[in-house]
Amino acid sequence: MATVFSGHPVHRAQPAKLVRMLDRYFYLGMSLLILVLVTAMFSTTVPARLFHPNIAPPYIVWLHGAVFYGWVLFFILQSGLVKIRKTRWHRTIGWFGLALGIAVLGLGVSTTIVMHRFEFLTLHQGQDAITSISIPLWDMVCFAVVFSLAILWRKKLEYHRRLMLIALCTLTAAAWGRMPESVLPGFWFYAGVDLLIMMGAARDLLVNRKIHRVYLIVLPLLIAGQIVISQIMEALRTRHPVLRQTSNRLSGNYPVEPAPVIGKFDGSGDSGSTGRGRSQELESKVRLADNPGVDCEVLRARTSEKPVFRPGGLDF
Numbered sequence: 150m151a152t153v154f155s156g157h158p159v160h161r162a163q164p165a166k167l168v169r170m171l172d173r174y175f176y177l178g179m180s181l182l183i184l185v186l187v188t189a190m191f192s193t194t195v196p197a198r199l200f201h202p203n204i205a206p207p208y209i210v211w212l213h214g215a216v217f218y219g220w221v222l223f224f225i226l227q228s229g230l231v232k233i234r235k236t237r238w239h240r241t242i243g244w245f246g247l248a249l250g251i252a253v254l255g256l257g258v259s260t261t262i263v264m265h266r267f268e269f270l271t272l273h274q275g276q277d278a279i280t281s282i283s284i285p286l287w288d289m290v291c292f293a294v295v296f297s298l299a300i301l302w303r304k305k306l307e308y309h310r311r312l313m314l315i316a317l318c319t320l321t322a323a324a325w326g327r328m329p330e331s332v333l334p335g336f337w338f339y340a341g342v343d344l345l346i347m348m349g350a351a352r353d354l355l356v357n358r359k360i361h362r363v364y365l366i367v368l369p370l371l372i373a374g375q376i377v378i379s380q381i382m383e384a385l386r387t388r389h390p391v392l393r394q395t396s397n398r399l400s401g402n403y404p405v406e407p408a409p410v411i412g413k414f415d416g417s418g419d420s421g422s423t424g425r426g427r428s429q430e431l432e433s434k435v436r437l438a439d440n441p442g443v444d445c446e447v448l449r450a451r452t453s454e455k456p457v458f459r460p461g462g463l464d465f
Contacts (some may be wrong), residue, residue, distance in 0.1 A: 172356045176310060177228040180191065183321060184221050190324035206268055213260040220253050224317050231310075243303065246378060250296050253320070254289060262287040264297040272276065284322065287378045291319040291371060311349060319371070320347040336379040 152226070192215075199206060223246055235238040254374030265282045299312035325333060333341060350364040 167354055171352050174232070175349075175356075176314060177225070177351045179233050179314060179345070180225040180228045180317070183317060183345070184225060186321060187218070187221060187301050187324045188359055190327040197256070204271060209256070209260050209263050213256045216249070216252050216256050220249055220320070221251055221317070224313070229311075247300060249302075250316075254293050254296070257285065257289040261289070283378055283381055284326075287374065288319055288322045291374065292316050293320060295367065307361060308363055311361055312367075313370075314349055315346055315363070315367055318342055321345065336375070336382070339372075339375045339379075343368065343375075346371070446460070 195214075199210065227242065227246065230236070230242070237278055261282060295312050295316040299309050299316060302308040302312065319342060322339060322342050325338040327340060328341070346364065346368050350360045350368065353360045353364065
């Protein structure tokens with residue numbers, strides 16, 4: 150459009166360079182950013198807990214990691230195809246993406262349950278293993294709902310691509326959960342997930358001058374759900390009887406009552422027959438007697454490797 154001023158047409162100013170770049174490259178750029186984020190965060194834990202662990206984790210963890218990483222790479226491929234205008238290829242390969250998304254969901258739920266049984270029954274992480282199960286299961290629920298809507302509205306481009314981005318963002322909770330406590334303490338790791346989604350809303354605001362309704366509806370619901378699941382976690386950690394029993398049934402965990410503490414620790418640092426060292430030694434013997442299937446090597450590995458509990462995702 151043009152307006153006339155003093156007999157000369159004055160054309161509307163061209164969009165800023167940043168706006169043009171956001172319009173063309175945002176989704177491809179976000180997929181690459183998430184790839185870097187996931188790689189960097191998991192590189193802090195995977196070498197020690199998966200490649201060189203004291204106790205080897207179940208093999209399903211490897212499959213889960215490969216499929217999840219494949220999902221991120223698939224999103225990059227699809228974003229690239231759209232960028233080079235290969236929409237027919239994008240739609241054809243999209244059916245493979247449907248199968249891959251279903252695999253992400255199925256393996257996410259299965260690996261969560263298997264790993265938390267492993268943490269409780271093999272690593273003897275106790276209450277931490279029970280309570281942390283709710284976070285990855287919640288992430289899978291969020292992914293399932295958003296991914297299903299994206300498939301349902303696959304012919305509505307503006308809805309589809311935003312929902313697919315949000316589905317990918319919901320899977321980054323485990324990566325954000327590996328940030329240092331000094332950066333994202335406690336349940337604040339969810340702020341990283343929300344930040345990625347807010348970047349999509351900011352892109353819409355800059356390019357389209359308004360935020361798409363997908364972000365206006367989905368983001369508040371996600372934040373509300375994150376608050377609720379955080380409260381459930383706190384209830385589990387304080388050993389609420391009903392929630393703990395439900396979590397135990399999901400995990401297949403049946404907690405062993407803690408062994409009685411023998412002796413009295415006087416605070417002097419002495420670990421003799423009446424000190425803390427003697428009490429812990431006797432407690433370990435009682436646990437071995439109550440759990441004959443657990444060998445000494447497992448307990449030694451568990452003692453030498455004491456992971457700090459973080460609520461964000463699986464322990465690998």
